Amino acid sequence: MRRRLPGGLNTTRQLAAVIAGFVIVILFMESGGLATWAERLEIGPMRTAAVRMTSAWRYVARPLGIEHLREAAIANLQKVGWSDDPGIGADTVTGPVVPHAALEKLGSKTNPKPPLVASVPRDSTLVPLPPLPVGRPRVIVLAGDSMMTVGISAVLLRETANRKDLQLVKAFHSGTGLARPEVFNWMTQYPAMLQSAHPDIVFVAIGGNDGQGFVENGQVLKFGTDKWIEVYRQRLSDFLDMLLAEGARVVWIGLPPMKHEGFNQKIEEINRIAYTEVRARPQVSWFNSTPYIGDAAGNFREFFTSPEGKIVRIRAADGIHLSDKGAALLTSELMRWIDAQPTRGSLQ
Numbered sequence: 001m002r003r004r005l006p007g008g009l010n011t012t013r014q015l016a017a018v019i020a021g022f023v024i025v026i027l028f029m030e031s032g033g034l035a036t037w038a039e040r041l042e043i044g045p046m047r048t049a050a051v052r053m054t055s056a057w058r059y060v061a062r063p064l065g066i067e068h069l070r071e072a073a074i075a076n077l078q079k080v081g082w083s084d085d086p087g088i089g090a091d092t093v094t095g096p097v098v099p100h101a102a103l104e105k106l107g108s109k110t111n112p113k114p115p116l117v118a119s120v121p122r123d124s125t126l127v128p129l130p131p132l133p134v135g136r137p138r139v140i141v142l143a144g145d146s147m148m149t150v151g152i153s154a155v156l157l158r159e160t161a162n163r164k165d166l167q168l169v170k171a172f173h174s175g176t177g178l179a180r181p182e183v184f185n186w187m188t189q190y191p192a193m194l195q196s197a198h199p200d201i202v203f204v205a206i207g208g209n210d211g212q213g214f215v216e217n218g219q220v221l222k223f224g225t226d227k228w229i230e231v232y233r234q235r236l237s238d239f240l241d242m243l244l245a246e247g248a249r250v251v252w253i254g255l256p257p258m259k260h261e262g263f264n265q266k267i268e269e270i271n272r273i274a275y276t277e278v279r280a281r282p283q284v285s286w287f288n289s290t291p292y293i294g295d296a297a298g299n300f301r302e303f304f305t306s307p308e309g310k311i312v313r314i315r316a317a318d319g320i321h322l323s324d325k326g327a328a329l330l331t332s333e334l335m336r337w338i339d340a341q342p343t344r345g346s347l348q
Contacts, residue, residue: 141199144206146174151327177209205253211266256293259319
């Protein structure tokens with residue numbers, strides 16, 4: 001007697017056909033996502049091959065209209081707050097994005113830039129805040145890539161959920177950065193995320209995806225070369241100026257030490273470039289995450305011993321992102337800065 005499988009499937013062949021059909025449907029639905037994934041790969045032979053294959057697949061899938069059904073479903077879920085990443089769907093924005101009026105004042109910089117700093121200091125000095133305006137909450141924007149999305153934003157949103165004096169605005173998008181504006185352009189997407197908000201403070205954590213080469217004016221620039229640094233630094237500078245355009249105080253959260261040495265070296269270089277630009281702007285403060293997240297020598301630390309003697313995981317299993325417990329080590333200091341009048345000699 002032949003054994004029947006659950007759901008009325010009585011042969012292995014039928015089960016395999018159903019699974020294959022399911023996979024094909026998923027591939028059709030995710031044709032746009034696969035193409036976006038390929039575009040975000042680091043410049044090189046693998047990306048070239050992946051872009052060619054996924055573009056061909058998207059060309060085949062697009063006439064069926066399945067991708068549009070998926071995009072419509074995600075857009076509807078966004079309206080009811082399904083996603084915690086406000087950047088989802090931003091890749092499909094069409095037409096010009098109208099920036100705030102103050103952003104129109106931004107122009108190209110011709111002044112020579114100071115040399116890069118040799119290293120990033122371990123201390124953090126946050127610019128004192130003006131008194132909270134009477135009659136309205138202090139508006140705080142959470143900006144950045146997955147370094148903001150994972151951990152930091154979740155903890156801050158949870159801790160301030162019942163605070164009437166604070167209004168938090170989501171302006172983060174995982175899988176993005178400043179190195180690849182052709183994939184996700186923060187100079188246009190950030191104003192769209194901001195909408196009508198006028199921030200008093202911007203917390204930004206970004207750069208974890210930027211340790212890669214990119215193309216500039218048809219030329220492939222390898223990560224860390226002089227030309228790469230020049231171009232990336234200008235993009236970072238423009239981004240900072242945009243964050244400052246309406247008079248907000250910006251707190252740049254430096255990237256923490258990473259588990260894998262090669263990746264950590266790239267992150268150190270990105271931090272060095274970011275700090276050089278931050279220190280040139282009085283309205284921007286550098287917040288070094290390493291003293292809170294790293295070990296005594298400033299290296300990667302996965303676990304932390306709490307004052308109660310408990311072993312707590314402070315980094316995600318990928319060795320990159322922060323756990324909620326790890327993020328709380330940073331956010332507690334940031335909330336203390338917001339709530340308390342700074343005193344001389346303390347974290348200001």
